[in-house]
Structure formats: structure tokens, C-alpha cells
Amino acid sequence: MGDVGDKLKGYTVIREGEAEILMHSSNTVFFNKTQVNNRDMSIAVLRAFISRRKEEHASFLNKRVKLQKKVSEGKTSPVEEKTASAMEAIEGECEMPPEQTLNESDATKELSDLATGSESTQTRELKPPKVLEALAASGLRALRYAREVEGIGQIVALDNDKTSVEACKRNIQFNGSLACSKVEAHLADARIYMLTHQREFDVVDVDPYGSPSIFLDSAVQSVADGGLLMCTATDLAVLCGGNGEVCYSKYGSYPLKGKYCHEMALRILLACIESHANRYKRYIVPVLSVQMDFYIRVFVRIYTSASAMKNTPLKLSYVYQCVGCDSFHLQPVGRTVTKNNSVKYAPGFGPVVPQECMDCGKKFNMGGPIWSAPIHDQEWVSSILSGVKSMKESYPAYEKISAVLTTISEELPDVPLFVSLHNLCATLKCTSPSAVIFRSAVLNAGYRISGSHVNPLGLKSDAPMDVIWDIMRCWVKAHPVKVQPADQSGTVILSKEPKLQANFARAVASLSKAQAKKVARFLPNPERHWGPKVRAGRQITSKHASLLGLENINGSVRHEEEKQASPVTPCEPEPSLDQENDEPDKKRPKIGEEHATIPSCG
Numbered sequence: 001m002g003d004v005g006d007k008l009k010g011y012t013v014i015r016e017g018e019a020e021i022l023m024h025s026s027n028t029v030f031f032n033k034t035q036v037n038n039r040d041m042s043i044a045v046l047r048a049f050i051s052r053r054k055e056e057h058a059s060f061l062n063k064r065v066k067l068q069k070k071v072s073e074g075k076t077s078p079v080e081e082k083t084a085s086a087m088e089a090i091e092g093e094c095e096m097p098p099e100q101t102l103n104e105s106d107a108t109k110e111l112s113d114l115a116t117g118s119e120s121t122q123t124r125e126l127k128p129p130k131v132l133e134a135l136a137a138s139g140l141r142a143l144r145y146a147r148e149v150e151g152i153g154q155i156v157a158l159d160n161d162k163t164s165v166e167a168c169k170r171n172i173q174f175n176g177s178l179a180c181s182k183v184e185a186h187l188a189d190a191r192i193y194m195l196t197h198q199r200e201f202d203v204v205d206v207d208p209y210g211s212p213s214i215f216l217d218s219a220v221q222s223v224a225d226g227g228l229l230m231c232t233a234t235d236l237a238v239l240c241g242g243n244g245e246v247c248y249s250k251y252g253s254y255p256l257k258g259k260y261c262h263e264m265a266l267r268i269l270l271a272c273i274e275s276h277a278n279r280y281k282r283y284i285v286p287v288l289s290v291q292m293d294f295y296i297r298v299f300v301r302i303y304t305s306a307s308a309m310k311n312t313p314l315k316l317s318y319v320y321q322c323v324g325c326d327s328f329h330l331q332p333v334g335r336t337v338t339k340n341n342s343v344k345y346a347p348g349f350g351p352v353v354p355q356e357c358m359d360c361g362k363k364f365n366m367g368g369p370i371w372s373a374p375i376h377d378q379e380w381v382s383s384i385l386s387g388v389k390s391m392k393e394s395y396p397a398y399e400k401i402s403a404v405l406t407t408i409s410e411e412l413p414d415v416p417l418f419v420s421l422h423n424l425c426a427t428l429k430c431t432s433p434s435a436v437i438f439r440s441a442v443l444n445a446g447y448r449i450s451g452s453h454v455n456p457l458g459l460k461s462d463a464p465m466d467v468i469w470d471i472m473r474c475w476v477k478a479h480p481v482k483v484q485p486a487d488q489s490g491t492v493i494l495s496k497e498p499k500l501q502a503n504f505a506r507a508v509a510s511l512s513k514a515q516a517k518k519v520a521r522f523l524p525n526p527e528r529h530w531g532p533k534v535r536a537g538r539q540i541t542s543k544h545a546s547l548l549g550l551e552n553i554n555g556s557v558r559h560e561e562e563k564q565a566s567p568v569t570p571c572e573p574e575p576s577l578d579q580e581n582d583e584p585d586k587k588r589p590k591i592g593e594e595h596a597t598i599p600s601c602g
């Protein structure tokens with residue numbers, strides 16, 4: 001007992017979910033308790049992945065039995081024969097990637113799926129999923145996966161920091177025999193490890209300090225076919241347009257400042273992962289993409305198919321955003337042309353906008369390319385949400401993650417980005433209609449509308465911008481504004497007569513389901529300073545203190561290091577919570593109109 005007591009001297013035990021870690025008072029290994037939301041959400045997705053994988057495997061076996069029956073009866077078409085032999089080759093663990101054993105042009109999607117299913121779905125026996133936690137720090141996440149996710153297989157936890165790996169090993173021991181049998185920790189550079197373990201992991205988790213960009217190329221190669229890549233980015237200031245060139249150099253896309261910048265950040269990250277995957281004839285299918293607290297996190301499945309990869313340009317778009325009125329328009333990167341039953345790929349027609357904004361006459365900034373296809377799979381979202389609700393007690397961050405998932409479940413899946421009601425009103429300098437009234441006018445005009453999980457004031461709609469402005473013109477007719485200078489965007493917009501007569505009568509569907517059921521959608525932070533932590537081992541400066549709060553840095557400020565660059569540049573959170581009648585925001589400076597240097601989100 002004395003020995004154990006001595007060994008634990010200077011440590012405190014931190015418990016999250018089922019796992020416990022030892023944290024030394026010197027706190028040299030990274031730990032941020034605010035990431036409980038991130039870890040809970042990942043556990044929820046992992047659970048859904050495991051059950052989905054079982055269903056897919058059962059369906060694969062079923063289809064294969066049917067196909068084999070057809071083969072033995074000699075009733076197969078040429079495509080089915082090829083599929084059957086491809087499946088045999090897969091079972092015989094041939095070296096060739098499955099998609100190369102098929103003639104891609106004539107194999108039907110379903111049959112090709114049968115032949116190219118994930119390695120684990122290809123064999124009779126479904127092995128428990130192997131997980132890589134590429135940037136593990138204390139190992140808390142890996143330990144929670146091991147202890148809380150039923151049916152999980154081996155978990156490899158990596159870190160390139162010796163102290164972190166030692167702490168991780170100690171924590172594995174501390175969590176008992178189950179943890180010891182499932183989790184192993186290694187000192188390694190994650191990039192090299194992933195590159196030398198190609199397609200080996202059913203799940204790869206990348207949770208870095210700041211940007212994941214340097215890990216993406218090897219991460220997409222390390223995921224098995226049909227496997228899941230989970231990836232965090234905390235560099236929101238970069239992704240949200242604080243420094244467009246840096247974003248371009250890291251992610252290959254230009255961000256735009258605006259109320260939708262957090263959703264744009266998610267879409268930039270997805271486009272970037274897709275571009276790395278494409279290099280290896282792979283492509284992504286997003287399952288869930290979330291912005292929470294001070295970071296974004298995406299969950300995507302990765303598949304291999306040279307033919308499916310040709311669809312990538314159809315899933316990407318540039319974004320034209322007006323510098324005057326913030327109207328935005330998507331410019332697809334590619335398109336398809338169908339001729340005599342054959343599909344050909346071509347560059348997108350453009351530009352989709354004239355030189356001057358059709359609404360206010362100002363110029364456009366062009367951002368992107370972004371991922372403009374759906375960022376969530378709504379079937380997955382429902383099953384993750386119902387899984388979370390059925391195991392409420394096992395999620396320490398239940399309230400937060402169920403609120404986020406509920407809002408996501410109501411997002412229009414096929415509408416990228418959104419308008420902000422306050423922003424529209426700020427442009428026109430008018431009072432704001434309530435969200436319910438505005439939603440009603442959009443619905444009454446025959447369009448769809450939903451909220452957005454990234455912004456309580458964001459409204460997603462398939463209504464074109466001219467319809468949105470017509471609705472606002474009609475609103476202003478009933479709620480007049482003071483005369484403004486002639487060159488202002490709002491004045492130009494209001495000088496045109498609306499083509500559409502907006503109907504503001506309350507529409508039945510104008511309340512979101514969550515609002516109707518009075519389910520919380522946006523929760524305040526549980527504590528003050530619920531934000532990012534500095535890199536472990538970094539000297540704390542008073543700059544960090546002002547960013548993170550004294551509590552989060554144990555009060556240890558080193559004043560002489562004031563000039564050192566800050567590793568964290570958190571993006572300001574949106575201020576209001578489900579407020580529908582607030583005054584419009586002050587307009588932010590526009591890129592291209594003024595020299596905006598603040599790394600804010602909008």
C-alpha cells in the first residue's frame with residue numbers, strides 16, 4: 001500500500017466516463033477536460049459504426065450466397081461473373097486491390113460494392129474493428145474507447161512525445177486488465193506509422209493541436225476500405241478566414257469571412273481530406289460533421305474506387321460571396337454530361353455570377369473549393385442520436401451532444417451554407433423579423449428552410465438569394481427604414497421592387513422540431529473558460545492567460561515570454577442562444593472593401 005501510495009505521489013486521478021487517468025502536478029502531458037464533448041461524440045459514432053458494420057457484413061454475406069447460387073446454376077450475367085470471381089479473389093486474399101479486378105465501366109454499383117466491400121466485410125468472419133489513436137497524449141480517449149465501446153478490437157495509441165507515451169502506458173496499467181489487453185502505446189511519429197500501416201485500421205482518430213493538415217495524407221492511407229476516419233481541427237481562426245493564405249497553404253481552399261464560416265470550415269476540411277484520398281484512388285463519404293466549442297470534427301468513411309472517384313468534382317464548389325450584401329452563390333467545380341446512356345465528366349460551366357452582384361452591385365470574393373455535397377448522412381445521425389438517448393447515463397456530455405445531434409438531424413442535408421437573419425437586417429438597417437416569421441415567408445413561397453447547428457441564427461434554405469431579398473423587401477415595406485446613403489448595399493437592394501409578394505402568415509412547419517418539442521439546441525458552456533488548452537510543455541505567457549483564463553493554466557504565467565506567438569487563436573463563439581428577436585449585429589468589415597485584419601469569424 002505504501003509503495004503504491006509513493007508511486008502515486010504528485011498525481012491526481014481524473015475520471016471521464018469509465019476511464020481514469022493519472023495527471024501529474026507538473027501537467028506536462030496534454031489533457032483538456034473540455035474535450036469531453038469531442039470524446040463523447042466520438043464514442044457515439046464508434047458505437048453506430050460497429051453496429052452498421054455488422055449490418056453491412058450480414059448483407060454482404062447474404063448477397064454473396066445469392067450470387068454463388070446463381071453461379072452454380074449458370075444463370076449469371078457477364079458482370080455478375082466478374083463480380084463473383086472478384087469476390088473469390090478477395091477471399092483468397094489476392095494482392096491486387098479489389099477494384100482493379102473489375103471492369104469498372106460495366107460493373108453495376110451494387111455488384112461492385114459487393115466485390116469491393118471493406119476488407120473486414122469481405123471475409124466470412126467479421127473481426128472486431130482495429131482502432132488507431134494517432135495522437136494520443138495521456139491515452140484517455142483510447143482508454144475510453146476500450147472500456148466503453150462494446151465490440152471494439154485492438155487500439156493502438158501513438159504519440160511522438162516520450163513523456164506522453166510513458167503517461168499513456170501508466171494509464172493503461174492503471175485502468176486494469178481489459179485496458180491492458182486492448183490498448184497498446186507506442187512512441188512514434190504518427191505520419192510515418194500510418195504510412196507504414198496502410199489500410200490496416202478500421203478506425204483512425206486524428207486529434208491534433210491546431211491543424212490536422214500534415215497528418216491527412218498518411219491518415220487516408222491507413223484506413224481500411226469502408227473504415228472510418230475521425231478528424232479534429234482546432235485552428236478555426238485559420239479555417240474561418242482570419243488568414244486566408246495560411247488556410248490555402250494548409251488545406252488548399254480559400255475561406256471566406258461570414259456568419260457561415262464554421263460550416264465553411266467543415267466543408268474545407270472535408271474537401272481537403274477528399275483531395276488526399278483521391279491521390280490513392282480513394283474517396284470519402286461523410287457520416288457526421290460537427291462544430292462544437294472551439295473546434296470542428298469530421299467523421300468520414302473511406303472507400304477505394306477509381307471510377308467513383310471521378311465524381312469528386314461534382315461534390316466540390318467555389319463560393320462567390322458579395323462584399324456588399326453577403327449574398328452567396330455556389331460554382332460547382334465539375335459537371336456530368338449524359339449522352340447515349342454514357343456519362344461523361346466535364347468542368348463546371350461558369351461563372352455562375354456576373355462581375356457585379358445582382359442584388360447590390362458590389363464585387364464578389366471567391367472562396368473554396370469547398371465540399372458542397374452533404375456533410376452528414378442523416379440515417380447515421382438518427383441512429384447515433386437514438387443510440388445516445390438509449391445510453392444517456394454513459395455519456396458525461398449527454399446534454400451537449402444530444403442537443404448538437406438534434407439540431408444536426410434537422411439540418412437540410414442538401415443545402416450548403418446559410419443566411420443569417422441578423423446579417424440580412426444589418427445590410428438593410430431594418431428591424432429583424434422573428435425567425436418564425438421569416439421561416440414562414442420562405443415556406444409560404446414554396447421553399448424549404450432549416451436551422452444550422454453551427455449558428456443559432458443561421459437559416460439554411462433552398463430559396464435563391466433574390467427570393468430571400470424579396471422577402472426582406474416586403475418586410476421593410478411593412479417596417480420602413482430611415483433613408484440611407486445611395487451607395488449603401490441596403491439602399492440599392494431596397495430600391496428594387498420585389499417580384500414576389502411575401503406571405504408572412506405563420507406556416508405550420510415554421511418551428512423546428514426541437515423548438516416545437518422545446519428540446520434545447522444550443523447550450524451555454526458549463527464553465528467559464530471552456531476552450532482550448534495550450535500545447536503541453538509550452539511556457540505559459542500572460543497572452544495565454546488572457547486567451548484561456550487563469551484557472552486553465554494553473555495561474556503560472558511567465559511574463560518575460562510575452563512576445564512568443566500564441567499557439568491558440570480561438571475563434572469567437574457566436575454570442576446568442578436561440579434568440580430570435582435580437583437587434584441586428586453591427587456589420588463586420590468586408591474583405592475587399594476595408595483592410596480587415598481581425599481573425600474573427602464574422
Ligand SMILES: C[S@@+](CC[C@H](N)C(=O)[O-])C[C@H]1O[C@@H](n2cnc3c(N)ncnc32)[C@H](O)[C@@H]1O
Pocket residue numbers: 030031032035039134135136137138139140141158159160161164188189190191207208209536
Ligand atoms: C491535442 S493532443 C491529443 C489529445 C488526445 N487525443 C485526447 O483526446 O486527450 C495532441 C498530441 O499529439 C502529439 N503529437 C504531435 N505531433 C505528433 C506526431 N507527429 N506524431 C505523434 N504524436 C504527435 C502531441 O505530443 C500531443 O500529445
Ligand SMILES: [Zn+2]
Pocket residue numbers: 322323324325326327357358359360361362489
Ligand atoms: Zn451584393
